Amino acid sequence: MIQAPSDHPGEALRDYAFEELSAGERAAVEQHLALCGECATELERLRVTTAALRTLPDREIPQRIAFVSDRVFEPNWFQRFWHSGAQLGFASACLLAAALIVSAWHFAGGKTTEVRTIVQAASVPTEQINAAVAKAVAQVREEDLRLIRAADQKRDAQYRNQMIAINEYFTVQQKRLNYARVSMNETGAGQ
Amino acid sequence: MIFRAVEDADLIARVRKGDVEAFNALVSRWEKRVFNYLLRLTASTEDALDLSQDVFLKAYQNIRKLDDPARFGPWLYRIAHNEAYSLFRRRRPETALENLNEADVVSLRSPAPGFSIDLSLAVTAALDRLNPEQREAVVLKVYEGFKFEEIAEILGAPVSTVKSRLYTALDLLKTELAPVNTRGKLQ
Numbered sequence: 001m002i003q004a005p006s007d008h009p010g011e012a013l014r015d016y017a018f019e020e021l022s023a024g025e026r027a028a029v030e031q032h033l034a035l036c037g038e039c040a041t042e043l044e045r046l047r048v049t050t051a052a053l054r055t056l057p058d059r060e061i062p063q064r065i066a067f068v069s070d071r072v073f074e075p076n077w078f079q080r081f082w083h084s085g086a087q088l089g090f091a092s093a094c095l096l097a098a099a100l101i102v103s104a105w106h107f108a109g110g111k112t113t114e115v116r117t118i119v120q121a122a123s124v125p126t127e128q129i130n131a132a133v134a135k136a137v138a139q140v141r142e143e144d145l146r147l148i149r150a151a152d153q154k155r156d157a158q159y160r161n162q163m164i165a166i167n168e169y170f171t172v173q174q175k176r177l178n179y180a181r182v183s184m185n186e187t188g189a190g191q
Numbered sequence: 192m193i194f195r196a197v198e199d200a201d202l203i204a205r206v207r208k209g210d211v212e213a214f215n216a217l218v219s220r221w222e223k224r225v226f227n228y229l230l231r232l233t234a235s236t237e238d239a240l241d242l243s244q245d246v247f248l249k250a251y252q253n254i255r256k257l258d259d260p261a262r263f264g265p266w267l268y269r270i271a272h273n274e275a276y277s278l279f280r281r282r283r284p285e286t287a288l289e290n291l292n293e294a295d296v297v298s299l300r301s302p303a304p305g306f307s308i309d310l311s312l313a314v315t316a317a318l319d320r321l322n323p324e325q326r327e328a329v330v331l332k333v334y335e336g337f338k339f340e341e342i343a344e345i346l347g348a349p350v351s352t353v354k355s356r357l358y359t360a361l362d363l364l365k366t367e368l369a370p371v372n373t374r375g376k377l378q
Contacts, residue, residue: 061226
Protein backbone atom coordinates (compact mmCIF):
# COMPACT_ATOMS: atom_id res chain seq x y z
CA MET A 1 0.00 0.00 0.00
CA ILE A 2 1.37 3.40 -1.03
CA GLN A 3 0.89 5.89 1.80
CA ALA A 4 3.65 8.47 2.02
CA PRO A 5 5.41 10.66 -0.60
CA SER A 6 8.72 9.00 0.34
CA ASP A 7 7.33 5.67 -0.81
CA HIS A 8 7.26 6.35 -4.57
CA PRO A 9 5.20 3.95 -6.68
CA GLY A 10 7.99 3.47 -9.25
CA GLU A 11 6.83 1.04 -11.94
CA ALA A 12 3.27 1.28 -10.67
CA LEU A 13 3.27 4.95 -11.71
CA ARG A 14 4.03 3.91 -15.30
CA ASP A 15 1.49 1.12 -15.16
CA TYR A 16 -0.97 3.77 -13.95
CA ALA A 17 -0.15 5.97 -16.97
CA PHE A 18 -0.99 3.06 -19.28
CA GLU A 19 -4.11 2.09 -17.34
CA GLU A 20 -2.76 -1.32 -16.41
CA LEU A 21 -3.64 -1.24 -12.71
CA SER A 22 -6.58 -2.69 -10.83
CA ALA A 23 -9.02 -0.31 -9.18
CA GLY A 24 -7.35 -0.72 -5.79
CA GLU A 25 -3.86 -0.11 -7.13
CA ARG A 26 -5.06 2.86 -9.13
CA ALA A 27 -6.59 4.45 -6.03
CA ALA A 28 -3.35 3.96 -4.11
CA VAL A 29 -1.30 5.67 -6.85
CA GLU A 30 -3.76 8.55 -7.09
CA GLN A 31 -3.56 9.00 -3.32
CA HIS A 32 0.22 9.18 -3.60
CA LEU A 33 0.10 11.58 -6.54
CA ALA A 34 -2.07 13.97 -4.57
CA LEU A 35 0.74 14.27 -2.04
CA CYS A 36 3.90 13.84 -4.18
CA GLY A 37 4.80 16.60 -6.63
CA GLU A 38 7.82 14.65 -7.88
CA CYS A 39 5.72 11.70 -9.01
CA ALA A 40 3.07 14.03 -10.47
CA THR A 41 5.78 15.69 -12.57
CA GLU A 42 7.13 12.30 -13.63
CA LEU A 43 3.65 11.23 -14.67
CA GLU A 44 3.21 14.43 -16.65
CA ARG A 45 6.50 13.91 -18.47
CA LEU A 46 5.47 10.39 -19.33
CA ARG A 47 2.16 11.60 -20.73
CA VAL A 48 3.85 14.33 -22.76
CA THR A 49 6.28 11.80 -24.22
CA THR A 50 3.53 9.39 -25.25
CA ALA A 51 1.52 12.31 -26.64
CA ALA A 52 4.58 13.32 -28.71
CA LEU A 53 4.87 9.77 -30.02
CA ARG A 54 1.22 9.83 -31.04
CA THR A 55 1.76 12.87 -33.22
CA LEU A 56 2.88 10.43 -35.90
CA PRO A 57 -0.41 9.54 -37.53
CA ASP A 58 -1.50 6.20 -38.90
CA ARG A 59 -1.19 6.03 -42.66
CA GLU A 60 -3.88 4.75 -44.96
CA ILE A 61 -3.09 1.41 -46.51
CA PRO A 62 -2.16 2.11 -50.15
CA GLN A 63 -3.98 -0.92 -51.47
CA ARG A 64 -6.96 -2.61 -49.88
CA ILE A 65 -6.68 -6.31 -49.14
CA ALA A 66 -9.54 -8.58 -50.15
CA PHE A 67 -9.98 -12.27 -50.70
CA VAL A 68 -12.14 -14.03 -53.24
CA SER A 69 -13.67 -17.44 -52.85
CA ASP A 70 -10.89 -19.36 -54.48
CA ARG A 71 -9.93 -22.94 -53.80
CA VAL A 72 -6.30 -21.86 -53.51
CA PHE A 73 -7.06 -19.86 -50.40
CA GLU A 74 -9.47 -22.27 -48.85
CA PRO A 75 -8.44 -25.02 -46.45
CA ASN A 76 -7.73 -28.18 -48.36
CA TRP A 77 -10.16 -31.10 -48.38
CA PHE A 78 -8.20 -32.93 -45.71
CA GLN A 79 -8.31 -29.97 -43.29
CA ARG A 80 -12.06 -29.58 -43.85
CA PHE A 81 -12.63 -33.31 -43.43
CA TRP A 82 -10.41 -33.63 -40.40
CA HIS A 83 -12.33 -30.91 -38.62
CA SER A 84 -15.72 -32.34 -39.56
CA GLY A 85 -15.85 -34.86 -36.71
CA ALA A 86 -15.72 -37.84 -39.06
CA GLN A 87 -12.29 -39.06 -38.03
CA LEU A 88 -13.60 -42.27 -36.45
CA GLY A 89 -15.67 -43.19 -39.49
CA PHE A 90 -12.74 -42.42 -41.71
CA ALA A 91 -10.44 -44.65 -39.67
CA SER A 92 -12.96 -47.50 -39.85
CA ALA A 93 -13.36 -47.09 -43.59
CA CYS A 94 -9.56 -47.12 -43.98
CA LEU A 95 -9.27 -50.37 -42.05
CA LEU A 96 -12.05 -52.00 -44.08
CA ALA A 97 -10.54 -50.82 -47.35
CA ALA A 98 -7.13 -52.11 -46.33
CA ALA A 99 -8.61 -55.52 -45.46
CA LEU A 100 -10.38 -55.71 -48.83
CA ILE A 101 -7.24 -54.74 -50.74
CA VAL A 102 -5.11 -57.31 -48.92
CA SER A 103 -7.74 -59.98 -49.49
CA ALA A 104 -8.10 -59.17 -53.18
CA TRP A 105 -4.33 -59.16 -53.64
CA HIS A 106 -4.03 -62.50 -51.88
CA PHE A 107 -6.59 -64.23 -54.15
CA ALA A 108 -5.32 -62.50 -57.25
CA GLY A 109 -1.92 -64.11 -56.64
CA GLY A 110 -3.07 -67.63 -57.82
CA LYS A 111 -4.57 -66.28 -61.03
CA THR A 112 -1.39 -64.45 -61.81
CA THR A 113 0.58 -67.69 -61.52
CA GLU A 114 -1.90 -69.45 -63.80
CA VAL A 115 -1.52 -66.78 -66.48
CA ARG A 116 2.24 -66.98 -66.24
CA THR A 117 2.06 -70.75 -66.70
CA ILE A 118 -0.02 -70.41 -69.86
CA VAL A 119 2.45 -67.95 -71.32
CA GLN A 120 5.32 -70.32 -70.64
CA ALA A 121 3.47 -73.25 -72.29
CA ALA A 122 2.81 -71.18 -75.38
CA SER A 123 6.52 -70.67 -75.85
CA VAL A 124 7.20 -74.50 -76.30
CA PRO A 125 7.93 -75.59 -79.98
CA THR A 126 4.94 -76.87 -82.02
CA GLU A 127 6.61 -80.25 -82.77
CA GLN A 128 6.88 -81.04 -79.12
CA ILE A 129 3.29 -80.05 -78.60
CA ASN A 130 2.14 -82.23 -81.51
CA ALA A 131 4.19 -85.14 -80.24
CA ALA A 132 2.80 -84.69 -76.77
CA VAL A 133 -0.73 -84.48 -78.13
CA ALA A 134 -0.22 -87.62 -80.33
CA LYS A 135 1.19 -89.49 -77.37
CA ALA A 136 -1.71 -88.41 -75.21
CA VAL A 137 -4.19 -89.42 -77.93
CA ALA A 138 -2.52 -92.81 -78.34
CA GLN A 139 -2.61 -93.37 -74.62
CA VAL A 140 -6.27 -92.49 -74.56
CA ARG A 141 -7.07 -94.78 -77.49
CA GLU A 142 -5.11 -97.65 -75.95
CA GLU A 143 -6.94 -97.17 -72.74
CA ASP A 144 -10.25 -97.07 -74.60
CA LEU A 145 -9.47 -100.34 -76.42
CA ARG A 146 -8.49 -101.95 -73.17
CA LEU A 147 -11.74 -100.91 -71.61
CA ILE A 148 -13.74 -102.08 -74.65
CA ARG A 149 -12.00 -105.45 -74.60
CA ALA A 150 -12.68 -105.86 -70.96
CA ALA A 151 -16.31 -104.96 -71.49
CA ASP A 152 -16.62 -107.47 -74.36
CA GLN A 153 -15.05 -110.22 -72.27
CA LYS A 154 -17.36 -109.44 -69.44
CA ARG A 155 -20.39 -109.51 -71.79
CA ASP A 156 -19.29 -112.82 -73.37
CA ALA A 157 -18.86 -114.38 -69.99
CA GLN A 158 -22.29 -113.23 -68.94
CA TYR A 159 -23.74 -114.65 -72.21
CA ARG A 160 -22.06 -118.02 -71.67
CA ASN A 161 -23.30 -118.19 -68.12
CA GLN A 162 -26.83 -117.40 -69.24
CA MET A 163 -26.67 -120.13 -71.95
CA ILE A 164 -25.42 -122.67 -69.44
CA ALA A 165 -28.21 -121.73 -67.08
CA ILE A 166 -30.81 -122.12 -69.88
CA ASN A 167 -29.43 -125.53 -70.91
CA GLU A 168 -29.48 -126.68 -67.35
CA TYR A 169 -33.07 -125.50 -67.06
CA PHE A 170 -34.15 -127.39 -70.20
CA THR A 171 -32.27 -130.48 -69.09
CA VAL A 172 -34.05 -130.43 -65.76
CA GLN A 173 -37.39 -129.93 -67.43
CA GLN A 174 -36.67 -132.80 -69.89
CA LYS A 175 -35.79 -135.10 -67.01
CA ARG A 176 -39.04 -134.17 -65.20
CA LEU A 177 -41.03 -134.88 -68.40
CA ASN A 178 -39.37 -138.22 -68.88
CA TYR A 179 -39.99 -139.08 -65.28
CA ALA A 180 -43.63 -138.23 -65.67
CA ARG A 181 -43.94 -140.36 -68.77
CA VAL A 182 -42.35 -143.33 -67.04
CA SER A 183 -44.65 -142.91 -64.09
CA MET A 184 -47.76 -142.83 -66.34
CA ASN A 185 -46.64 -145.94 -68.21
CA GLU A 186 -46.09 -147.87 -64.97
CA THR A 187 -49.52 -146.81 -63.68
CA GLY A 188 -51.27 -148.00 -66.93
CA ALA A 189 -49.43 -151.34 -66.91
CA GLY A 190 -50.48 -152.02 -63.32
CA GLN A 191 -54.23 -151.54 -64.01
CA MET B 192 -14.31 -2.97 -26.94
CA ILE B 193 -16.30 -5.93 -25.64
CA PHE B 194 -18.98 -5.40 -28.30
CA ARG B 195 -16.27 -5.31 -30.96
CA ALA B 196 -14.76 -8.55 -29.65
CA VAL B 197 -18.14 -10.28 -29.87
CA GLU B 198 -18.56 -9.10 -33.42
CA ASP B 199 -15.13 -10.39 -34.38
CA ALA B 200 -15.97 -13.74 -32.81
CA ASP B 201 -19.16 -13.92 -34.85
CA LEU B 202 -17.28 -13.16 -38.06
CA ILE B 203 -14.67 -15.77 -37.19
CA ALA B 204 -17.41 -18.38 -36.68
CA ARG B 205 -18.72 -17.57 -40.16
CA VAL B 206 -15.23 -17.72 -41.66
CA ARG B 207 -14.78 -21.17 -40.17
CA LYS B 208 -17.85 -22.26 -42.09
CA GLY B 209 -16.25 -21.08 -45.32
CA ASP B 210 -17.68 -17.56 -45.54
CA VAL B 211 -15.00 -15.57 -47.36
CA GLU B 212 -16.96 -12.32 -47.16
CA ALA B 213 -16.95 -12.58 -43.37
CA PHE B 214 -13.18 -12.76 -43.52
CA ASN B 215 -13.09 -9.73 -45.82
CA ALA B 216 -15.06 -7.88 -43.15
CA LEU B 217 -12.41 -8.84 -40.61
CA VAL B 218 -9.68 -7.72 -42.99
CA SER B 219 -11.30 -4.34 -43.50
CA ARG B 220 -11.39 -3.85 -39.73
CA TRP B 221 -7.78 -4.77 -39.09
CA GLU B 222 -5.82 -4.08 -42.26
CA LYS B 223 -4.97 -0.46 -41.49
CA ARG B 224 -3.73 -1.26 -38.01
CA VAL B 225 -1.70 -4.25 -39.15
CA PHE B 226 -0.26 -2.28 -42.05
CA ASN B 227 0.83 0.59 -39.77
CA TYR B 228 2.30 -1.81 -37.24
CA LEU B 229 4.34 -3.47 -39.98
CA LEU B 230 5.23 -0.08 -41.47
CA ARG B 231 6.66 1.03 -38.13
CA LEU B 232 8.64 -2.20 -37.85
CA THR B 233 9.95 -2.35 -41.40
CA ALA B 234 9.90 1.37 -42.31
CA SER B 235 8.98 0.33 -45.85
CA THR B 236 5.58 0.84 -47.44
CA GLU B 237 6.18 -1.92 -49.95
CA ASP B 238 7.32 -4.43 -47.35
CA ALA B 239 4.51 -3.49 -44.99
CA LEU B 240 1.91 -4.02 -47.72
CA ASP B 241 3.39 -7.33 -48.88
CA LEU B 242 3.64 -8.56 -45.31
CA SER B 243 0.08 -7.45 -44.56
CA GLN B 244 -1.20 -9.56 -47.42
CA ASP B 245 0.82 -12.53 -46.19
CA VAL B 246 -0.46 -12.02 -42.66
CA PHE B 247 -4.11 -12.08 -43.66
CA LEU B 248 -3.59 -15.05 -45.96
CA LYS B 249 -2.00 -17.00 -43.12
CA ALA B 250 -4.73 -15.89 -40.77
CA TYR B 251 -7.36 -17.22 -43.16
CA GLN B 252 -5.60 -20.52 -43.64
CA ASN B 253 -5.08 -21.04 -39.90
CA ILE B 254 -8.18 -19.48 -38.41
CA ARG B 255 -9.41 -22.90 -37.24
CA LYS B 256 -6.37 -23.07 -34.98
CA LEU B 257 -7.43 -19.92 -33.11
CA ASP B 258 -8.60 -21.27 -29.75
CA ASP B 259 -10.28 -18.14 -28.43
CA PRO B 260 -11.92 -15.93 -31.08
CA ALA B 261 -11.96 -13.07 -28.56
CA ARG B 262 -8.15 -13.05 -28.82
CA PHE B 263 -8.17 -12.55 -32.58
CA GLY B 264 -6.25 -9.25 -32.38
CA PRO B 265 -3.19 -10.51 -30.48
CA TRP B 266 -3.27 -13.71 -32.55
CA LEU B 267 -3.25 -11.67 -35.78
CA TYR B 268 -0.41 -9.45 -34.53
CA ARG B 269 1.51 -12.55 -33.51
CA ILE B 270 1.37 -13.68 -37.13
CA ALA B 271 2.41 -10.19 -38.25
CA HIS B 272 5.32 -10.16 -35.79
CA ASN B 273 6.53 -13.56 -37.03
CA GLU B 274 6.22 -12.52 -40.67
CA ALA B 275 8.17 -9.30 -40.04
CA TYR B 276 10.96 -11.09 -38.20
CA SER B 277 11.12 -13.75 -40.91
CA LEU B 278 11.72 -10.92 -43.36
CA PHE B 279 14.37 -9.41 -41.10
CA ARG B 280 16.18 -12.72 -40.87
CA ARG B 281 16.14 -13.12 -44.64
CA ARG B 282 17.43 -9.59 -45.26
CA ARG B 283 19.66 -8.95 -42.30
CA PRO B 284 21.47 -6.56 -42.02
CA GLU B 285 19.62 -4.56 -44.67
CA THR B 286 16.63 -3.64 -42.54
CA ALA B 287 17.98 -0.45 -41.03
CA LEU B 288 16.08 2.75 -41.61
CA GLU B 289 19.10 4.20 -43.40
CA ASN B 290 18.15 2.06 -46.40
CA LEU B 291 14.72 3.64 -46.79
CA ASN B 292 13.89 5.41 -49.97
CA GLU B 293 13.11 9.11 -49.87
CA ALA B 294 9.35 8.66 -50.32
CA ASP B 295 9.13 6.36 -47.30
CA VAL B 296 11.16 8.74 -45.14
CA VAL B 297 9.00 11.74 -46.05
CA SER B 298 5.85 9.70 -45.54
CA LEU B 299 6.92 8.27 -42.19
CA ARG B 300 7.88 11.65 -40.82
CA SER B 301 4.77 13.50 -41.91
CA PRO B 302 3.16 14.88 -38.75
CA ALA B 303 -0.42 14.53 -37.72
CA PRO B 304 -2.52 17.58 -38.60
CA GLY B 305 -1.87 20.39 -36.12
CA PHE B 306 1.65 19.26 -35.14
CA SER B 307 4.94 20.68 -36.36
CA ILE B 308 7.27 18.93 -38.76
CA ASP B 309 10.04 19.43 -36.16
CA LEU B 310 8.18 17.35 -33.63
CA SER B 311 7.49 14.58 -36.13
CA LEU B 312 11.10 14.50 -37.24
CA ALA B 313 12.27 14.40 -33.65
CA VAL B 314 9.86 11.57 -32.78
CA THR B 315 10.90 9.54 -35.81
CA ALA B 316 14.58 10.11 -35.03
CA ALA B 317 14.05 9.16 -31.40
CA LEU B 318 12.24 5.96 -32.37
CA ASP B 319 15.05 5.14 -34.78
CA ARG B 320 17.53 5.20 -31.93
CA LEU B 321 15.71 2.47 -30.06
CA ASN B 322 16.68 -1.11 -30.68
CA PRO B 323 14.09 -3.15 -32.62
CA GLU B 324 12.71 -4.87 -29.51
CA GLN B 325 12.22 -1.59 -27.66
CA ARG B 326 10.67 0.03 -30.71
CA GLU B 327 8.23 -2.84 -31.16
CA ALA B 328 7.21 -2.62 -27.50
CA VAL B 329 6.51 1.09 -27.95
CA VAL B 330 4.59 0.53 -31.16
CA LEU B 331 2.40 -2.19 -29.63
CA LYS B 332 1.69 -0.20 -26.47
CA VAL B 333 1.56 3.44 -27.56
CA TYR B 334 0.32 3.12 -31.14
CA GLU B 335 -1.65 -0.12 -31.08
CA GLY B 336 -2.92 0.15 -27.51
CA PHE B 337 -2.50 -3.49 -26.49
CA LYS B 338 -2.45 -4.58 -22.86
CA PHE B 339 0.80 -5.96 -21.48
CA GLU B 340 -0.55 -9.51 -21.48
CA GLU B 341 -1.53 -9.18 -25.12
CA ILE B 342 1.89 -7.80 -26.05
CA ALA B 343 3.51 -10.68 -24.21
CA GLU B 344 1.37 -13.07 -26.25
CA ILE B 345 2.29 -11.34 -29.51
CA LEU B 346 6.00 -11.31 -28.78
CA GLY B 347 6.14 -14.65 -27.05
CA ALA B 348 7.86 -13.05 -24.07
CA PRO B 349 6.99 -12.64 -20.37
CA VAL B 350 5.06 -9.56 -19.26
CA SER B 351 8.04 -8.48 -17.15
CA THR B 352 10.23 -8.47 -20.26
CA VAL B 353 7.67 -6.45 -22.19
CA LYS B 354 7.45 -3.85 -19.42
CA SER B 355 11.20 -3.67 -19.13
CA ARG B 356 11.60 -3.01 -22.86
CA LEU B 357 8.83 -0.42 -22.89
CA TYR B 358 9.92 1.53 -19.85
CA THR B 359 13.57 1.56 -20.89
CA ALA B 360 12.46 2.86 -24.27
CA LEU B 361 10.30 5.55 -22.68
CA ASP B 362 13.21 6.73 -20.51
CA LEU B 363 15.29 7.12 -23.67
CA LEU B 364 12.45 8.83 -25.53
CA LYS B 365 11.83 11.25 -22.67
CA THR B 366 15.43 12.37 -22.87
CA GLU B 367 15.41 12.56 -26.65
CA LEU B 368 12.14 14.45 -26.89
CA ALA B 369 12.42 16.75 -23.88
CA PRO B 370 14.03 19.68 -25.82
CA VAL B 371 11.42 19.36 -28.57
CA ASN B 372 8.55 19.17 -26.14
CA THR B 373 9.65 22.35 -24.43
CA ARG B 374 9.56 24.13 -27.80
CA GLY B 375 6.60 22.41 -29.37
CA LYS B 376 2.91 22.45 -29.08
CA LEU B 377 2.73 19.77 -26.40
CA GLN B 378 4.00 22.03 -23.67
